[in-house]
Amino acid sequence: MVGSKTNRVALYASAFLVVILVLFAMLRDNADAISLKDATAMLQDRSVKSVVASEDFIYLKTDKEVYKIASSQISADMLSDYRVKVKSASNVVAYFLFLVLILGIGTLVFKWLQKNKILSTDNITSSRFKSSLEHSQPIESIKSDVTFNDIGGISDVKMELEEIIDFMKKPKRYKSFGARMPRGVLLVGPPGVGKTMIAKAVANAAGVPFYYQSGASFVQIYVGMGAKRVHELFSAAKNNSPSIIFIDEIDAVGKKRDGQRNDEREATLNQLLTEMDGFENSSGVIVIAATNKIDVLDSALLRAGRFDRRVFVELPTKRERASILTKYLEKVPNEVDVNSVANMTVGFNGASLAALVNEASLLAIRQHDFQVTIEHFHQVKDKVMFGKKKLQMLSEEQKQYRVTYQAAKVICATYFDLPFEKLLLSNEKLTPATDEPLIKHELESRVKMLLAGIVACNIKYSEHASSAKGDLDEAKEIVERMISEYGMGSSLMASESEKELLMKRLYEETRNLLESMQDVIKYVESVLNERESITKADVKKKLNEVL
Structure with a gap:
């Protein structure tokens, strides 16, 4: 933009200079001054072809040159044999300057109309004609540089x-x-x-x-x-x-x-x-x-x-995710075990993995770190998976409900070895949903994890918050499919009431599990209150001490 503006200014300056030069050339007096003696001789020998009189000078034009002499030196008798033309220099200059002024104003008005989109090709040419022109362009091949x-x-x-x-x-x-x-x-x-x-x-x-x-x-x-x-x-x-x-x-x-x-x-x-x-x-x-x-x-x-x-072309497996991540991390200074990142990115496609590496790099730059670490990946994973959401402002009571809710979810997810690496207090989802074929007990484990927060809050506070809606909806959907689509009820053609029975059974089993892990829940709650995050490894370590 700066270059184009400079070029435009240079163009206008050049045009103005050309106009000045043309005016100078047209208005400059090129005639040679001569004496009265020379003028008399020229008039007498008839070498003068025409005579032009101005306010100050008399111009004598011959075949080769134009000469001038002051008007006060020439008498009317000396020019009696010539037809004298009167030079109206002021009129010529006025007309020329008026023409230049009109052209300049017209150019400026035209530029202003274009700038304000009052006069443009979009208004002159109909959209239909323009569309047909676009699609009448020849189709050309692309040189692929992807290997x-x-x-x-x-x-x-x-x-x-x-x-x-x-x-x-x-x-x-x-x-x-x-x-x-x-x-x-x-x-x-x-x-x-x-x-x-x-x-x-x-x-x-x-x-x-x-x-x-x-x-x-x-x-x-x-x-x-x-x-x-x-x-x-x-x-x-x-x-x-x-x-x-x-x-x-x-x-x-x-x-x-x-x-x-x-x-x-x-x-x-x-x-x-x-x-x-x-x-x-x-x-x-x-x-x-x-x-x-x-x-x-x-x-x-x-x-x-x-x-x-x-x-x-399916979603990449763990080994394939590691291979993709290796490609994207080649030019990124890092201290990362790609297998660890591959473990935490179940359900990611190639584009998501590229975005994950890019977000981790940007975070490292913002934090003035010299290398990308696994911690950067933990912090940006949810942003890539679910999008960046504005965190809610929670009161102290609401925060305690959320701490208990998230503590129960992370304990169940670790107990059933569901794929995740770290939980943040602000997480709305802990593990991504997957369409991969799952065994009945795997589906039940996921439902228990989704119900764990509700169960824990009901045990501790005898009520739960409305923020449980997302997990509850997903749990209902899984149970619906298990009974109606997957034939995982008491028979392949299970009755409608079995959905309620299955949900009730999974709820009670989750309650029994969490009631037996009150010490672990208190530990996780204390960590979340202090750090607002906890890793799967930390929870697993505590579970191993209890179990």
Whole structure:
């Protein structure tokens, strides 16, 4: 911004200087002064072609030069043979200055209108025309600089895709066996697991052009524009084959056709299906698409001959999280055991792990530390998982309720060995929910942890706070699924009343457990009152002394 302002000032100054120079050149008197004798001789020998009179001088113009002499030295008789023109210099200057003034004012007004957005291309050009221009631009490939070495924890996925990479590098080897390259690869997995990076790594490893489009970019408000965009994309890829087309969030354009009218989306989907059918075996183009909602995709997209191969990219395991964290910590000065961080990040995807490392680095900088430590990760983990929330201002009584509530939760979580590393008094959640397959006793352990705070407050104070709502809702949801969906009641088709019986049983078992651990609860409460945090290791150490 500073540079552009300086350039503008320099431009205005240059323009002003040019105007001054032009005025000087036009108004400067270039005539040579001569004597009366020379003037008389010139007039008598008829070498003067024209005579111009001004207020102070008489100008004698010959074929080669212009001469001047003071008006007081020339008499009217000397000029009787010439037609004398009167020079109105003041009028010429006035007209010229007036023109410069008008042009200057006009320029300033135009600039002011542009600055205040009164006169702009957005107001002159309609949005429809502008939109059509944007989408008429040619589609160009992207040079991918992402390698598989930049992505940690995807060894299984890499093995699935290496065959495609090898095919694009050595097509003759596969054609000699009569094998054809898969026309489409569908990457399926939750958000943030690195599906886009995987596609870019494939393009980089194969050394081919990479064409990236999001599914939403095909969804246009004008009928035919989305289909046209699809055709342009595939034409560009075929003209530069071998190449890779990557369509991110394909569910935006590839949803099931349910018979309801949506002419533009259906036309775009039909064009996509047609283009994938039109691939010749020798076209050298492969389509990679990504989605986290495979169940909503149209069956025509999923049939053989379109997306021949499906690769499921799941949330990283502990070993894969450690590998990802190692990648992100390479350029960060740290004193961290990646396995410890991997243990505390159950349920994190690759993007969340990147954000966690970044937040820990920023915290270390704010605290003027020389290295990132495990303590920094403890402090920022909840911010990455659940977002930063403004802490409530608690009265002393409310704080004691919260201390008891959190103490009971952390004791149950440690007793049942649920995944967490540290509890903060301000934590709303202790451990992340997971969709992984869980055994019945694991689900029951989680429900007990969620009920522990309510149980402890009811034991000590005969009441609990409204802040228990979040844990109670999650406990009810788990019990609902156990009975209605997972068949974990007395029979696979359990009755509705079993939900209440299961919740009551888990509540009583949690009460019995906590009543037997009053010494541990008092210890944890004292630590939370003093430090407002406690680690799993500290609680486990105390439990081992009691049990």
